[in-house]
Structure formats: C-alpha cells, structure tokens
Amino acid sequence: MSSSFSAIGEEREIDQNEFTPGIEPQATWCPGCGDFGVLKALKGAMAELGKNPDEVLLVTGIGCSGKLSSYFNSYGFHSIHGRSLPVARAAKLANPDLEVIAAGGDGDGYGIGGNHFMHTARENHDMVYIVFNNEIFGLTKGQTSPTSPKGHKSKTQPHGSAKDPVRPLSMSLSAGASYIARTAAVNPNQAKEIIKEAVEHDGFAHIDFLTQCPTWNKDARQYVPYTDIQQDDEFDFDVEDRRQAGEAMYEAESRLYEGEVLTGRFFKSDRPSYGQEKRATGEMPETPLAERYFDDSYEWERSYDLMERHR
Amino acid sequence: MTDNELVWRIAGGSGDGIDSTSQNFAKALMRSGLSVFTHRHYPSRIRGGHTYVEVRAAADEVKSRGDGYNFLLALGDSFARNPQQEAYYGNEEVKPLSENLDELREGGIIVYDEGLLDASEIEDFEERAEENDWHVYPLDLRGMAREHGREVMRNTAGVGATAALLGMDTGPFEQLMEERMGGDILEQNVEILEMAYEQVAEMDHSHDLRIPEGEHDETQVLVSGSTSIAYGALDEGCRFIAGYPMTPWTDVFTIMSQNLPDVGGISEQVEDEIAAAALALGASHAGAKAMSGSSGGGFALMSEPLGLAEITETPVVLVESMRAGPSTGMPTKPEQGDLEHVLYTSQGDSNRVVFAPGDVREAYEQTRTAFQIAYDYQIPSIVVYDQKLSGELRNVPESFFDREPNPSLGATLTEEEIAEAAHHASGKFNRYTYDPENGVSPRSLPGQRDGRFLASGNEHNPQGHISEDPENRVFQMDRRMRKLESIRAELDDAEESNQTLHDPSGDAEYGILTWGSHQGTVEEAVDRLNEGGHSVKSMGVSDLMPYPKDEVTAFLESVDECLVVEMNATAQFRGLTQKELGRFGEKLSSLLKYNGNPFEPAEIVEGFEASINGGDLPGETTKYVPAAGD
Ligand SMILES: Cc1ncc(C[n+]2csc(CCOP(=O)(O)OP(=O)(O)O)c2C)c(N)n1
Ligand code: SF4
Numbered sequence: 001m002s003s004s005f006s007a008i009g010e011e012r013e014i015d016q017n018e019f020t021p022g023i024e025p026q027a028t029w030c031p032g033c034g035d036f037g038v039l040k041a042l043k044g045a046m047a048e049l050g051k052n053p054d055e056v057l058l059v060t061g062i063g064c065s066g067k068l069s070s071y072f073n074s075y076g077f078h079s080i081h082g083r084s085l086p087v088a089r090a091a092k093l094a095n096p097d098l099e100v101i102a103a104g105g106d107g108d109g110y111g112i113g114g115n116h117f118m119h120t121a122r123e124n125h126d127m128v129y130i131v132f133n134n135e136i137f138g139l140t141k142g143q144t145s146p147t148s149p150k151g152h153k154s155k156t157q158p159h160g161s162a163k164d165p166v167r168p169l170s171m172s173l174s175a176g177a178s179y180i181a182r183t184a185a186v187n188p189n190q191a192k193e194i195i196k197e198a199v200e201h202d203g204f205a206h207i208d209f210l211t212q213c214p215t216w217n218k219d220a221r222q223y224v225p226y227t228d229i230q231q232d233d234e235f236d237f238d239v240e241d242r243r244q245a246g247e248a249m250y251e252a253e254s255r256l257y258e259g260e261v262l263t264g265r266f267f268k269s270d271r272p273s274y275g276q277e278k279r280a281t282g283e284m285p286e287t288p289l290a291e292r293y294f295d296d297s298y299e300w301e302r303s304y305d306l307m308e309r310h311r
Numbered sequence: 312m313t314d315n316e317l318v319w320r321i322a323g324g325s326g327d328g329i330d331s332t333s334q335n336f337a338k339a340l341m342r343s344g345l346s347v348f349t350h351r352h353y354p355s356r357i358r359g360g361h362t363y364v365e366v367r368a369a370a371d372e373v374k375s376r377g378d379g380y381n382f383l384l385a386l387g388d389s390f391a392r393n394p395q396q397e398a399y400y401g402n403e404e405v406k407p408l409s410e411n412l413d414e415l416r417e418g419g420i421i422v423y424d425e426g427l428l429d430a431s432e433i434e435d436f437e438e439r440a441e442e443n444d445w446h447v448y449p450l451d452l453r454g455m456a457r458e459h460g461r462e463v464m465r466n467t468a469g470v471g472a473t474a475a476l477l478g479m480d481t482g483p484f485e486q487l488m489e490e491r492m493g494g495d496i497l498e499q500n501v502e503i504l505e506m507a508y509e510q511v512a513e514m515d516h517s518h519d520l521r522i523p524e525g526e527h528d529e530t531q532v533l534v535s536g537s538t539s540i541a542y543g544a545l546d547e548g549c550r551f552i553a554g555y556p557m558t559p560w561t562d563v564f565t566i567m568s569q570n571l572p573d574v575g576g577i578s579e580q581v582e583d584e585i586a587a588a589a590l591a592l593g594a595s596h597a598g599a600k601a602m603s604g605s606s607g608g609g610f611a612l613m614s615e616p617l618g619l620a621e622i623t624e625t626p627v628v629l630v631e632s633m634r635a636g637p638s639t640g641m642p643t644k645p646e647q648g649d650l651e652h653v654l655y656t657s658q659g660d661s662n663r664v665v666f667a668p669g670d671v672r673e674a675y676e677q678t679r680t681a682f683q684i685a686y687d688y689q690i691p692s693i694v695v696y697d698q699k700l701s702g703e704l705r706n707v708p709e710s711f712f713d714r715e716p717n718p719s720l721g722a723t724l725t726e727e728e729i730a731e732a733a734h735h736a737s738g739k740f741n742r743y744t745y746d747p748e749n750g751v752s753p754r755s756l757p758g759q760r761d762g763r764f765l766a767s768g769n770e771h772n773p774q775g776h777i778s779e780d781p782e783n784r785v786f787q788m789d790r791r792m793r794k795l796e797s798i799r800a801e802l803d804d805a806e807e808s809n810q811t812l813h814d815p816s817g818d819a820e821y822g823i824l825t826w827g828s829h830q831g832t833v834e835e836a837v838d839r840l841n842e843g844g845h846s847v848k849s850m851g852v853s854d855l856m857p858y859p860k861d862e863v864t865a866f867l868e869s870v871d872e873c874l875v876v877e878m879n880a881t882a883q884f885r886g887l888t889q890k891e892l893g894r895f896g897e898k899l900s901s902l903l904k905y906n907g908n909p910f911e912p913a914e915i916v917e918g919f920e921a922s923i924n925g926g927d928l929p930g931e932t933t934k935y936v937p938a939a940g941d
Contacts, residue, residue, distance in 0.1 A: 005758030006726060021776075022737030057597070057757040062768075069765055070776055073739070075757035076765035077596055078777070079589070080619050086553075086586040090593030090601075091757065093577055094551060098597060098757050119582040278577075285575040289550055290598030290756065292575070293720045300716035301574040303542030307709055310532035311342075 007054030016047035034211025037185025061104030082113030142216030178203035318380035374831030387427025426453030460499030471507030536700035537562035543678030550576035553590035604630030644907030669830030686721025750793035814848035836915035
C-alpha cells in the first residue's frame with residue numbers, strides 16, 4: 001500500500017451501494033436495457049472482491065454502454081468512441097496498483113476500436129474489458145453494428161447487411177487475450193462470477209457481455225435462455241487448451257445467431273501479463289511510476305547525465 | 312557569408328555513411344574550438360539516391376546553414392556499385408559529383424573518389440572549374456581504403472584527405488574513432504586515415520582555404536533539435552512516452568525510447584497515433600508526466616485525443632515535427648505548413664498552448680515550459696518544430712543543460728489537500744469547479760482517497776457527470792478559456808520572453824518577423840543587411856497560442872514595414888498575426904519558400920531588398936507576397 005494512493009489495497013468490508021453515485025446522476029438507459037445488468041453485476045463483483053471505489057479506474061468509450069462510468073461510483077474516464085483501451089492500458093502501466101476496467105459497446109470495441117482491441121489483447125495488459133454486445137448501435141439509434149447478424153436491416157442498411165458478423169471470442173483468442181468469457185445480462189449471477197474471475201485474472205480478461213437493446217434490436221437473441229457451458233456436460237472441454245477453446249467459441253458464435261445462447265468461461269491461460277513481460281526486459285520500473293512524483297526522496301535523473309555522448 | 316569559414320559538404324548515396332562521418336567531422340571541429348552547424352539533405356529512401364550533409368564551422372557563432380559551401384567531398388554511390396546490382400539505380404554513381412557543383416563557391420575545393428566517380432563524364436567540368444577557380448583533387452579513396460581495410464571505409468580516407476588539405480591534425484579524428492569503435496575496425500580506420508592524410512599532405516596544394524581558428528571557453532556539446540526536445544522532457548520529469556514512427560518525429564521518439572528505461576520511465580510503441588496520444592492521456596490521468604507526438608499525418612489522427620485532453624483537462628505534451636504536406640507530402644523535407652493544423656485541429660473552440668522553438672536551445676527550454684504549462688494549467692501543450700530543426704546539429708555549452716529536474720505534477724492535489732477540498736453531496740470530489748480565477752481547478756489521481764471523479768469527453772458538471780445544462784456549459788467553457796489569458800499573463804511576466812528580438816543596429820527602421828526554425832537564418836540575414844547599410848531588426852516568435860500580442864504589436868509599431876519569412880505557400884503565420892492583432896495588414900509582406908529546402912540567408916537578404924525596393928526576386932525558389940495595401 002502506498003502513502004500517496006492510500007485507497008489502494010485497503011482491506012475492509014465494501015457495500016455494493018458504495019459504487020452507486022448517491023443522488024445523481026440517474027441512469028438514462030431505456031427501461032429493460034441490458035446495460036443495467038452489467039452495472040449491477042459489476043457493483044456486486046467489486047463489492048464481493050472488497051475493492052475500494054477509490055482504487056478502481058473505469059474507462060469507457062462512447063455509446064449507451066459508454067455511460068457506464070457515469071453510473072458507477074469509482075474513478076472514471078469517459079473517453080471517446082473506440083479509445084477506451086489505449087487510455088486504460090496506459091493508466092495501468094503508469095500505476096499498476098490500480099484496478100483498471102475498460103468498457104464499451106460492440107461498435108465501440110469491435111468496430112471503431114477494433115485495432116486497439118486486437119493490440120491490447122495481443123499485449124495481454126492486466127485489465128478487464130467488458131464489451132456490451134447488443135448487436136446494434138444503440139446511442140445513434142439503431143444502425144447495424146459489427147455483431148449484427150447477416151441480413152440485418154437498419155436505416156443505414158435497408159437491403160439487409162451483406163456482411164457476416166464478427167466473431168469476438170475467436171478474435172480475442174487469436175489476438176492473444178489470456179481470459180475470454182461470454183456472459184449475458186439475463187444471467188446476473190453468472191455475470192457477477194465471471195467479472196470476479198476476470199478481475200482476479202492477471203492478464204487481459206475479455207468479457208463479451210450480451211446485453212439486450214429492447215429499443216432498437218428486439219430481434220436479438222440475447223433474451224433467450226442461456227446455456228452455461230461450464231455446467232453442461234455436452235460442452236466438456238479444457239479451457240486452457242487453445243484448440244478446444246477455439247472450437248467451443250466457434251460453436252457459441254455460430255449458435256448465437258441460430259437462437260442458442262452459450263455463455264461461460266471459454267479460455268484461460270497463465271500467459272504472463274504485459275506488465276510482467278515489460279518488467280522482465282527492464283523496460284518498466286518495478287514500483288509504480290505515478291508514485292515517484294510524490295516521493296521526496298526519489299533521485300531524479302537529469303539529461304545532463306547523458307551529455308557525455310555529445311561532447 | 313563569413314570570409315573565414317569552412318562549409319564542408321560530404322555527398323554520396325544514402326547508406327554511404329554520410330551521416331555518421333559528418334557527425335564525427337562536426338564534433339572534431341567543435342572540439343577544436345569552432346562553432347558548428349549542420350544541414351542534412353536526404354531523399355526518402357533507405358539506400359542509394361543522392362544525399363549530402365553540410366558542416367559549417369567558424370570562430371564566431373554560426374546560426375544557419377549559410378549560403379553555398381566551399382569544400383566538397385564526393386564519395387561514390389555504394390548502392391549503384393553493389394556488385395550484384397551494378398546498374399540498380401541507373402547511372403547514379405556520378406551524382407555525388409555533378410549534382411553538387413551548382414552551390415560550390417568560387418575558389419572552393421573538390422575532392423572526389425576517382426575510383427568511383429569520373430569527372431570526364433560531366434560536361435564542361437574543366438571549364439567550370441577554371442571559371443570558378445575550383446581546386447580539384449581526384450583521389451582514389453576507394454583504393455586507399457581497400458589497402459588497409461574495406462572499400463566502405465573510403466569515408467575515412469576522405470576525412471584524412473580533408474584534414475590534410477585544410478592543415479588540420481588527425482588527432483581529434485582518431486580520438487573520436489577510439490570512442491566509437493574498437494578492435495580490427497578501429498585499427499583499419501586509423502591506418503586508412505593516416506595513410507590518406509600523408510599521401511595528400513605531400514601533394515602540391517593550389518588552394519588557400521584553411522581551417523579557421525577558434526576557442527571555446529566552456530565544454531561544448533553537439534546536439535540536434537530533437538535531442539534538445541527529448542532532454543527537455545526528461546529533465547522536466549517526463550517518464551512516459553507513447554508513439555508510432557513517422558519521419559521526422561521518429562528522432563524524438565527514438566531518443567526518448569533509448570533513454571526512458573534507464574531513468575525508470577516507460578516508452579510504448581503502439582498500433583497508431585490515435586492510440587499513442589490516448590495512451591499519453593491515460594498515463595497522465597493516472598499521475599505521470601507524459602508525452603506523445605508525431606508528424607503531420609500522424610498528428611491528424613491525434614486530433615481526437617487532443618480534443619479529449621482539452622475537455623477533460625488532462626495535462627499532456629504533444630510534439631509535432633512538420634514535414635512538407637499535404638498528406639504524406641515530402642517525408643524528408645522541411646516545411647512550416649502545419650501551423651493552422653496544430654492551432655485549430657480537433658472539434659470545438661481550441662483551448663491549447665502551442666510553442667515553436669527557434670533553435671536547439673529554445674527547443675530545450677520551451678519543451679520544459681510546455682510541460683510546466685501543461686501540468687500547471689491542465690491543458691495540452693504542443694511543441695511544433697520542423698524537419699530542419701529536428702535534425703540540425705549545433706554546439707551548445709554543456710552547462711546549458713544542467714537544470715534542476717522538476718518532478719512537480721502541477722495542479723494536482725495530495726490526499727491531505729483532497730480531504731480539505733470541496734466535495735459534492737454524493738461524496739464525489741468537485742474536480743471541475745467553476746470559480747478559479749486562473750481557470751485551473753486542481754485534479755486528484757485515481758487511487759487517492761476520496762478523490763473520485765469522472766473525466767468525461769462530454770461536457771460535464773463539477774463532479775464530471777455529463778451535463779447539457781446551459782448555465783454549466785457556459786461556466787465550464789469560460790473557465791477553460793480563461794486559462795489561456797492566465798497563461799499569456801504568466802508568459803508575459805516571465806523573466807525571459809520566448810520571442811527572440813535581434814536588433815543589431817539599435818532602433819531599426821524595418822522588421823523581419825519569423826517563427827520556428829528559421830530564426831537563426833533570419834538573424835544572419837539581418838546582420839548582413841545591416842552591414843550592407845540597411846536598418847533592420849527581426850523577431851522570432853515562439854508563442855503561437857496564446858499569441859504574444861503585446862510584444863509583436865510593439866515590434867510592428869516600431870517599424871515602417873515588415874517582411875514575414877516562413878516556409879509554406881499560404882503565409883499561415885502572417886495570417887495568424889493579422890488575425891490576432893486585427894491590424895497591420897498594410898505593413899506586412901511575405902517571403903515564402905516551400906520547395907522542400909530551407910531558406911539560405913542570402914535568399915532572405917534578396918527577398919528583403921525586393922520587398923523594400925519593389926524589385927524582382929532573382930531565383931524561383933522563393934515567392935514574395937506583397938502587403939494587402941500594395
Ligand atoms: C468518432 C465518432 N464517430 C461516431 C460517433 C457517434 N457514435 C456515438 S455512439 C455510436 C455507436 C455506439 O454503438 P455501440 O458501441 O454498439 O454502443 P451502444 O450504444 O450500442 O451501447 C456512434 C457511432 C462518435 N461519437 N464518435
Ligand atoms: S438504446 Fe438500447 S442500448 Fe441504448 S439505452 Fe436504450 S435499450 Fe439500452
């Protein structure tokens with residue numbers, strides 16, 4: 001525990017209401033929106049893990065999903081469309097003691113921020129990334145998103161989308177994420193447990209969180225009762241085996257559009273996190289960078305010390 | 312043009328060792344007591360092509376590349392001579408000789424590698440040499456190199472020959488070699504150097520060019536603008552950089568990346584420039600001094616995170632190293648065409664600080680200032696410079712860099728201060744309060760007790776919650792904009808102005824206004840104009856936003872007419888000046904250049920004369936745009 005960031009690592013009972021921002025603001029999500037489920041699961045998970053709201057940084061993108069940081073009472077950064085991950089991962093590098101969570105929609109994460117998603121997974125930053133997958137652009141009023149099914153009609157794709165949807169779990173696996181799960185807002189207990197597991201995991205934990213958008217996407221399958229692959233004998237596979245996990249993901253991604261929702265933890269590996277790797281190469285300090293600015297005894301190096309090579 | 316100066320040009324193909332040889336040469340001259348200045352010209356390709364570096368040296372301070380040169384060392388084009396690819400780049404092996412003759416001064420020296428280059432292939436070569444009184448020394452540099460080492464070491468033979476022709480000692484060169492290499496390579500190079508020296512020293516010399524004598528009273532260091540920017544950042548406590556390579560910004564990025572791990576900092580090469588700038592914001596938000604940067608095209612991608620930094624009031628320093636645009640333009644050629652891009656890019660009303668250092672010293676100082684302002688005022692600071700300043704080397708007394716490190720995070724509270732600060736009834740910290748007089752509402756950092764707030768890219772209320780309340784909007788906007796006034800006042804009150812006035816004749820009648828890397832070139836032109844009987848002074852403006860209205864107004868009021876010198880086609884800085892001051896349209900004319908090569912002092916002298924006498928410009932490389940009243 002550090003003296004300048006004393007909220008970090010404090011051990012006491014945390015009530016999940018501490019994560020509710022008191023008298024304001026009121027969530028502006030539509031009634032029945034799946035986003036409420038994420039918020040609830042997140043609060044429950046963090047309280048059960050005993051996380052102090054002051055040690056958590058929640059970085060969100062833009063969209064209905066991006067508003068999560070407004071309704072969750074921790075440190076927050078409501079960034080820009082698609083860019084939550086680069087903001088979040090640098091915060092984690094600067095102060096690895098923070099509990100960093102990034103969140104955004106499917107358009108945000110798999111579309112405009114796709115490049116960042118790929119590289120954050122590849123680097124395996126130690127953080128949780130929650131993607132609200134409602135198969136639609138919510139905030140901009142119902143356009144086709146990267147996860148919308150083929151043939152999906154919207155105002156901007158009136159003839160029906162000619163594109164196959166992205167496969168977020170498979171993408172994440174091939175990019176290098178070390179923890180990959182899918183859960184659903186209709187399944188609050190599993191969602192909470194998965195978030196807890198993801199937070200405790202050391203590495204990039206990607207949660208594809210199925211959220212319903214009753215306003216723009218009534219057809220989506222997220223309302224359908226789910227199957228928990230961990231509890232179903234039919235899906236007996238080794239979550240640490242990439243090939244088996246990949247097959248299970250492929251099946252889950254295909255069946256989603258056929259009306260069957262498979263959720264649970266699909267992959268988990270003990271691949272070292274980026275911070276560990278970077279420390280091992282000597283490219284990152286052992287102690288948090290952020291603390292140095294408060295440490296009066298720290299000896300600051302000067303460029304003057306580098307001058308020899310220019311003489 | 313100083314009579315007693317050496318401007319040594321080494322020419323060859325990219326990959327010929329031109330760069331390292333010239334750096335060593337410049338260092339040796341600096342160590343011998345001279346002031347040096349280098350100018351680097353290279354094409355956007357890795358091997359082959361025509362490239363040269365000039366090293367200008369004199370006893371007195373040299374502030375620019377000067378005009379033309381008086382010593383040519385022409386090596387071959389190694390790529391064209393690659394045995395497997397003999398004719399790869401056509402007949403380019405003759406270029407290091409032929410392409411460089413136009414700017415060689417009368418009475419100058421030519422040394423060329425006769426093992427690779429053939430003067431007889433150049434039409435009228437002998438005639439031209441005679442006409443210009445050039446002293447030509449064809450030497451088999453390749454052969455000399457082969458005798459004791461390998462052909463590629465012909466640059467060492469060239470340096471040995473240069474030393475012999477100029478009456479220099481080989482000692483400093485040998486010492487530099489010892490510092491840079493070892494083993495067989497060192498031995499071979501020393502032998503080549505000495506052999507070439509002896510062979511050439513024994514020859515009959517027809518020229519009278521000699522190395523000038525000079526003496527520094529302090530230890531000097533040779534640094535580029537990029538080095539100065541990087542060291543400014545390091546000294547100021549910057550310990551996080553994120554970037555993506557793009558010429559010429561790569562220089563700063565590289566220097567930072569090579570040094571940061573050694574000082575406990577973090578450098579990240581990431582997937583693109585949007586990410587790079589966003590990472591810098593994330594690191595700063597979590598409590599580190601952070602920077603990012605790019606060149607035109609990459610900076611375009613940063614306009615999103617730049618706006619985010621403005622509205623979330625996240626301190627960050629971005630550097631923008633300009634090259635010729637639009638789009639990918641000319642990657643290795645300087646231009647000052649991104650001025651409006653850095654001033655106004657991104658959505659909404661601009662609320663940022665922009666500095667344009669005029670030389671390597673200012674690059675160091677203003678980078679430090681950029682960090683101080685960014686963290687004290689929670690605003691993005693941009694340091695804009697160009698390919699010219701980025702790569703040019705100059706000597707500076709070593710003591711210049713000996714500054715105290717500054718670990719302060721500016722307007723950032725400690726936990727004790729947060730405990731005392733105003734909180735909202737919801738328990739959230741009032742991060743963005745309306746009232747502060749200078750506009751700055753101090754921040755807390757994630758992990759600090761009871762400092763929770765939301766940094767939002769949407770307009771927000773004091774706790775950071777999204778708000779479209781009209782009254783709040785106006786309060787927040789006004790407060791953020793108020794910072795610029797406070798920053799202007801602080802800069803105006805500072806002991807030393809960032810604007811550099813040069814007025815050798817006391818109270819000059821005419822003015823030249825410039826910005827960024829041409830400051831030294833303009834000053835040299837001003838000196839020559841004054842020596843030639845004119846009465847001229849100059850001002851190099853570094854504060855671009857907030858604009859130094861008082862200083863520039865005083866300067867313009869004191870002169871009859873003023874020429875604005877800048878390297879772009881649309882007179883962006885003149886436009887900015889007129890917009891900011893709302894007057895002087897009739898006093899300002901422009902001298903512009905945008906062909907990819909920096910101004911030479913003589914071009915400014917001619918441009919100035921044309922501007923006051925109404926004459927034509929002799930060459931076609933510069934363009935004159937008269938005042939609005941003309
Ligand atoms: C650069 C940029 N482009 C477009 C937008 C407009 N925009 C806001 S939210 C959004 C879509 C969000 O969809 P998704 O990420 O799926 O989140 P949801 O609203 O469904 O939760 C778009 C396109 C923007 N804010 N910024
Ligand atoms: S539009 Fe859809 S995603 Fe957005 S709040 Fe409403 S239901 Fe939720």
